[in-house]
Amino acid sequence: MTTAITGSGTSPTRRPRRTGTGARRSRRIGFLLLLLLLLVLAVLASIAVGAKAIPLGHVWDALWSPAATEDDLVVRTLRLPRTVLGILVGIALGVAGALMQGHTRNPLAEPGLLGVSAGSAFFVVLGIFAFGVTSLYGYVWFAFAGAFAASVAVFLLGSAGRGGPTPVTLALAGVAVSYLLRALSSAIVLSDSATLDSYRFWDVGALAGRDVAIVGQITPFLLVGLLLAFANAPGLNLLALGEDVARGLGQNVTVTRWTGLVAITLLTGAAVAACGPIAFLGLVVAHLARFCTGPDYRWLLPAAGLAGAVLLLVADVVGRVVARPGELQVGIVLAFIGAPFFVALVRRRKLVRL
Amino acid sequence: MTGQGLKPGEPGTTLVPGRPAIRVGGFSGVWRPRLVGITLVGVALVVLISAVNIGRGDFPISLGDVLAALAGGGDRAQRFIVLELRLPRTLTGVLVGAALGLAGALTQSVTRNPLASPDLLGVTGGASAAAVTVIALGGGSGAAVGVLASFGVPLVALLGGLLAAAVVYGLAYRRGVVSDRLVLVGVGVNAVAVGITSWLLVVADINQAAQATVWLTGSLNSSGWAQVVPIGVALVVLVPTALLLAFGLGALQLGDDTASGLGLRVNRSRVALGLVGMALAAVAAACAGPIGFVALVVPQVCLRMVGAARPPLLTSAVYGALLTVAADLIARTALPQELPVGIVTAVLGTPYLLYLLSRRNRGVRI
Numbered sequence: 016m017t018t019a020i021t022g023s024g025t026s027p028t029r030r031p032r033r034t035g036t037g038a039r040r041s042r043r044i045g046f047l048l049l050l051l052l053l054l055v056l057a058v059l060a061s062i063a064v065g066a067k068a069i070p071l072g073h074v075w076d077a078l079w080s081p082a083a084t085e086d087d088l089v090v091r092t093l094r095l096p097r098t099v100l101g102i103l104v105g106i107a108l109g110v111a112g113a114l115m116q117g118h119t120r121n122p123l124a125e126p127g128l129l130g131v132s133a134g135s136a137f138f139v140v141l142g143i144f145a146f147g148v149t150s151l152y153g154y155v156w157f158a159f160a161g162a163f164a165a166s167v168a169v170f171l172l173g174s175a176g177r178g179g180p181t182p183v184t185l186a187l188a189g190v191a192v193s194y195l196l197r198a199l200s201s202a203i204v205l206s207d208s209a210t211l212d213s214y215r216f217w218d219v220g221a222l223a224g225r226d227v228a229i230v231g232q233i234t235p236f237l238l239v240g241l242l243l244a245f246a247n248a249p250g251l252n253l254l255a256l257g258e259d260v261a262r263g264l265g266q267n268v269t270v271t272r273w274t275g276l277v278a279i280t281l282l283t284g285a286a287v288a289a290c291g292p293i294a295f296l297g298l299v300v301a302h303l304a305r306f307c308t309g310p311d312y313r314w315l316l317p318a319a320g321l322a323g324a325v326l327l328l329v330a331d332v333v334g335r336v337v338a339r340p341g342e343l344q345v346g347i348v349l350a351f352i353g354a355p356f357f358v359a360l361v362r363r364r365k366l367v368r369l
Numbered sequence: 370m371t372g373q374g375l376k377p378g379e380p381g382t383t384l385v386p387g388r389p390a391i392r393v394g395g396f397s398g399v400w401r402p403r404l405v406g407i408t409l410v411g412v413a414l415v416v417l418i419s420a421v422n423i424g425r426g427d428f429p430i431s432l433g434d435v436l437a438a439l440a441g442g443g444d445r446a447q448r449f450i451v452l453e454l455r456l457p458r459t460l461t462g463v464l465v466g467a468a469l470g471l472a473g474a475l476t477q478s479v480t481r482n483p484l485a486s487p488d489l490l491g492v493t494g495g496a497s498a499a500a501v502t503v504i505a506l507g508g509g510s511g512a513a514v515g516v517l518a519s520f521g522v523p524l525v526a527l528l529g530g531l532l533a534a535a536v537v538y539g540l541a542y543r544r545g546v547v548s549d550r551l552v553l554v555g556v557g558v559n560a561v562a563v564g565i566t567s568w569l570l571v572v573a574d575i576n577q578a579a580q581a582t583v584w585l586t587g588s589l590n591s592s593g594w595a596q597v598v599p600i601g602v603a604l605v606v607l608v609p610t611a612l613l614l615a616f617g618l619g620a621l622q623l624g625d626d627t628a629s630g631l632g633l634r635v636n637r638s639r640v641a642l643g644l645v646g647m648a649l650a651a652v653a654a655a656c657a658g659p660i661g662f663v664a665l666v667v668p669q670v671c672l673r674m675v676g677a678a679r680p681p682l683l684t685s686a687v688y689g690a691l692l693t694v695a696a697d698l699i700a701r702t703a704l705p706q707e708l709p710v711g712i713v714t715a716v717l718g719t720p721y722l723l724y725l726l727s728r729r730n731r732g733v734r735i
Contacts, residue, residue, distance in 0.1 A: 122549050123484045123556060175727035184726050186484055187669055191719045191726075194662050198715035201586070202708055295560055302553065343568070350564025358540055358557035361550055 043314045046307040050321035054102070057328035061098040062090060064332050096227045101328045103230065104222070104286040105296070107237050109323020110244050110316050111282040112297025113304060117251045117312060118275050119182040126283040126297035128186060129276070133193035133200070134165020135287045139217055140200045144210045151225065154217055155232050155288045161196075162284030168192055170276055181258075185276075220291035220346035222331050233285040240281030241320075247275045248312040255310060293346045296323055299357045306360060326353060396616075404675045404684065411687035415694060419463060422698040423455045453593075461592035461656060462697045462710070463690040464600045466663055468607075468653040470689020473664030474671070474680035475611060475646030478618050479639050480548040486665035487650030490555030491533040494562030496654035497585055499529020501566050504581040505573035522584065523596070523655045530651025533558055537647075538640060545636040547625070551643070586709040587658035589697050596656045603652040608686070611645045614638060615682055622679050660711045663689050666718050673725040692718055 063074050069086045076082070077090035111126035119128065127133065138161025142148040148157065173188035204211045250271035253261040258268050283297070303326075304319035327345065330352055334343040391398050424435045430447055437443045438451040473486045487493055503525045538546065541554040566585070570578050617638040620628040629635050650664060667689045668680035675681050696713035704713075 121482065121484055123482060123489065123552055128484075172723050172727060183483055188723060188726055190484065191666060191722045194666070194715040195719040198662075198712040202712050205586070205708065205712075206706055298556065344571070347564050347568050347571070350560040350567075354557040354560035354564070357560075358554050361553045361557065362540060362543060 039309070043308050043318075047314075047318060047321065050318060050325060053325045054321055054328075057325050057332070058098055058102070060332045061101060061328045062094050065089070065094060065335050092226070096230055097222050097225065097331070098328065100225050100230050100289060101222050101331055102324045103234065103237055104290050104293075105300075105324030105327035106320035107240065107282040107286040107323075108293070108297040108327070109300040109304070109319035109321070110241065111279045111286070112299075112301035112323070113312065113315050113319040114244055114247065114251070114275050114279050114282075115297070116301050117255065118272065118279070119186045120255070121182065121186055122302070124186065124298070125295065126279060127193070127287070127292060129189040129279065130165035130169045130192040130196065131162045131280060131283040132287050132292040133196040134161035134163075134168075135159075135284065136214075136218060136292060137161055137196040137200045138164070140203050140210060140214055143213045144203050144207055149213055151217075152228060152232070155229060158288035159236070159284055162280060162287060165192060165196060166276070166280040166284075170273075217291050220293035221342075221344045222290055222327075223342060223344075225289060229289050233289045236281050236285040240278050240285065243274055243278035244282065244316055245313075247271065247278055248316055251275060251312045252310075255312075291346070293327075293349060295346075296327060296349055296353070299349075299353045300326055302357065303360065401675075401677075404677065404681055407671075407674055408681075408684045408687055411684065411691055415463060415687060415691045418691065418694050418698060419459045422459045422462075422694055422701070423451055425698065425702045426450075426455065457594045457597050458589050458592045459694060459697070461596045461600065462589050462694045464597065464604055465589075465653045465657045465660065466690035466693025467686040468600060468604060468649040468689075469660065469663040469693070470667045470671075470685040470687070471608065471611060471682055472646040472649040472653065473666075473689070474668040474682050474685035475642050475649075476664070477668050478621070478679050478682075479643045479646065480552050481622065482548065482552055483669055484665075485552050485555075487647055488659070488661055488664060489559060490552065490647070491537050491558035491562055492530045492647045492650045493654050493659045494559040494566070495533025495536075496526040496530035496651055497659050498562040498565040498569075499532070500526040500584055500658075501569050501581045502529075504584060505569045505577045523599075526658075527651055527655035530654055531648065533562060534644060534647035534651065538644065542640075546639050546643075548639070551639075584658050587654075587660040587711040588709040589657055590707070590709075592657065600652050600656045603649065607645050607649055611642065611649075611682060614642050614645065618642065618679060657710070660693065660714065662711065662715045662718060663692055666722055667692060670718065670722050670725060 062078070063069070063071055067086075067089055069077075069089065073084075073086045074090055077084075077087040078095075081087045081091060108126055112124075115124045115126050115128055116122060118124075135158035138157040139154050141161075142153060142157035148154065169185065169189045169192050172192070173185040200214075204214055250261075250266055253264055253266045254268065254271060256264075261271075262268050286293075300323040301315075301319050304315050304322050308314040308318045326349070330348040331345045333352060334345050334348040337343055337348075388399050388401060391400055420432060420435060424430050424432055428446075428450055430438070430451065434443055434447055435451055438447045439456070441448075443451070469487075476485050476487055476490065477483055500522050503522055537551070537555045537558050540558070541547075541551040543550070570581060573581065617628070617633045620631045620633045621635065621638065623631075625635050653660070668685045671677075671684045671688050672680045675684055692714055693710060696710050696717055699717070700708050700710055700713045
C-alpha cells in the first residue's frame with residue numbers, strides 16, 4: 016500500500032528527470048563518437064601529410080603492402096611512429112589535465128603543476144651537463160626520474176602540515192618547487208653553453224625525431240597511468256562535492272587523492288619524457304572537454320583524452336605544412352591554434368564551475 | 370551570546386579583543402598589530418639590505434662612507450660608484466620588487482585564485498613578446514618595426530604589456546568580468562604571447578636571438594637612473610590608487626553575489642584593481658625584464674606570515690622589494706658567476722614558502 020503511494024507520488028517528478036539524464040547520456044556518447052571520428056581524420060592527415068608529398072594511394076600501399084620504396088620508408092619509419100606517439104601523448108596530457116583540475120579544483124591547473132615538467136627538465140639538464148647524455152633515449156630515463164623525484168617531493172611537502180594534502184597547499188608547493196627547479200636548470204644552462212645547445216632542442220617540445228623505441232619505453236607507464244585515472248573518476252566526482260561531504264558518503268579521501276596524484280605523475284611524466292614540456296595542451300583540453308560533457312569525470316576523462324590526441328595531431332600536421340620545407344614545433348603551433356580557439360570558447364560558453 | 374558585545378549607540382565597541390576598530394571621518398579600518406609589525410620589520414630589512422647592497426661589490430665601500438656619499442660627502446670615486454652605479458641599481462631592484470609584489474597581491478585578490486599572477490595572465494608575456502619583436506627584428510627592414518624600435522625596448526615592452534592587459538580585459542568582458550573567465554582568457558593570451566616569443570627566437574638571427582634571451586632572463590645589470598625614474602613615477606601614481614580602491618577588496622573576497630549585496634560595484638572595482646595590478650607588472654617588466662616568482666609567491670608568503678584572509682597589499686610590496694634586493698645582493702656578490710636576479714629569487718623564496726606551507730596547513734583559501 017505504502018509502496019504504491021510513494022510510487023505514484025514520485026513517478027511524475029522522476030519521469031522528466033529520467034528523460035533528462037537519458038538525453039544527456041546520448042549527447043555525451045555523441046560527443047565521444049564525434050571526437051573519435053575527428054581522431055581518425057587527424058590520424059589519416061598525420062600519416063598522409065608531410066614535407067614530402069606522397070599520393071594517398073601510395074600511403075595506403077605503404078601501410079598494408081610495403082615494398083621498401085622511399086615513400087614506404089617515410090610512411091612506416093617516420094610518420095607512423097610519430098602519429099602513434101602523438102595519440103599516446105595527447106591522451107596522456109588530456110587525461111592528466113582533467114585530473115589535475117579536478118584534484119586542485121583550480122581552472123589554472125595544468126598537468127605540470129606538481130613540478131613534473133620542471134623536474135623532468137632539471138634532470139635532463141643534469142644528464143646533459145654532468146653525465147654527457149646527448150641522445151633522446153637517454154633523456155627519456157632522466158626525464159622520468161626527474162618527474163618522479165619532483166612530484167614525490169611536492170606530495171611530501173604539500174601534505175606535511177596538519178590535515179594532509181589540500182588543493183591549495185599542493186598547488187602552491189608544486190608552483191614553488193617548479194620555480195626552484197627551473198631556476199636551477201637555468202643556472203646550469205646559463206653557465207654552460209654546450210648544455211644549452213643540447214637542452215634547447217628538448218625544451219621546445221616536439222613530436223619530430225622520436226621513433227618506435229621511445230613509444231615502447233613510455234607505453235607501460237601510460238597504460239598504468241590511464242588505468243589509475245579511470246579508477247579515480249568516481250572518487251573524483253565525490254571529491255568535487257567537498258572533502259567533508261565525500262568523507263561523509265564513505266569515500267576514503269586520502270586513497271582517492273593519492274591514486275589521482277600517482278596517475279597524473281605517470282601520465283605527465285611519460286608525455287614529457289617523450290616529447291618535452293608541452294603541458295599547455297592539458298589545460299586547454301580539459302576545459303574543452305568539460306564544455307562538452309559537463310563535470311562528470313567518468314565522461315570527462317575519455318573526452319579530454321580524445322580531444323588531447325586530436326588537438327596534438329592537428330597541431331603537429333599544421334606545423335609540418337605552414338613552414339615547408341622545415342617544420343614549426345608543435346608547442347608553438349599549439350599556442351597559435353589552441354589559444355585563440357580556447358579564448359573564443361571561454362567567451363562564448365558559460366563556465367562550468369570546478 | 371550574539372549581540373552581547375554590540376550595544377546600540379556605542380559606535381566604538383570592540384568586537385574582537387585585541388583588534389580595535391579605527392574610525393577617521395568616513396573611513397574605518399581594523400588595527401592589526403601583527404600586520405603592522407611584520408610590515409615595519411620588512412621595511413627595516415629593505416633599508417638594511419639596500420645599504421649593504423650599495424656597499425658591497427668589486428670596490429667595497431664601508432657603510433659610513435656610503436652614507437657620507439649619499440649625503441654629498443666622500444671622495445669623487447666613491448660618489449660616482451654610489452650615486453651613479455649602485456644606488457640606481459638598488460633603487461630599481463626595490464621599486465621593481467615592490468611593484469611586482471603589489472601587482473601579484475592585487476591580481477590574486479581580484480581573481481580569488483592563489484595561482485594567478487601577472488606572469489600567468491599575459492602581461493609579462495605581452496611585454497616579452499613586444500621586446501623580443503624589437504630586438505629580434507630590429508636589424509631587418511620593416512617600417513612598423515623600425516618605428517617601434519625608435520621608441521627603445523623598455524617603452525615597447527611597456528606598451529606590449531599594457532596592450533596584453535587591455536586584450537585580456539576586453540576579451541574577458543561580457544556583461545561584467547567573472548574571475549574564472551578573466552583567468553582563463555589570460556592564460557590563453559599568455560600562450561599566444563609565449564608562442565610569438567618562441568617563434569621569434571627560432572626565426573631570428575643567432576646574435577639577436579642571444580640578445581633577446583639575455584633580456585628574457587630579466588636582470589638588474591644595466592639599471593641606471595633611466596629605469597628608476599619611470600618606475601618611481603608609476604609607483605607614486607598607482608600605489609595610492611590601489612590603496613584607495615582596495616577598500617572594496619574585503620567585500621569582493623566574499624563572492625560576487627555577497628559583494629554586490631553589500632553595495633559594491635563588483636565589475637567596476639574588479640576591472641579597476643586588476644588593471645592597476647597589470648599596469649604595475651607591465652612597468653616592472655619594462656624596467657628589468659620578466660623577473661619571475663616574486664609576483665606569484667610573495668603575496669602567498671605574506672598572507673601566511675600575517676595570518677590575513679587575503680594577500681595584504683602593502684606587506685606584499687615591501688617583501689617583494691626585500692626579496693628582489695636580497696636576491697640582487699646574493700647574485701652580485703656571493704656567487705662565483707653573476708646570475709640573473711630571477712633565478713636567485715626562486716632559490717631564496719621557495720624554501721620559505723614551503724616551510725610556511727608545512728607549518729600552517731589550514732587549508733587557507735583565497
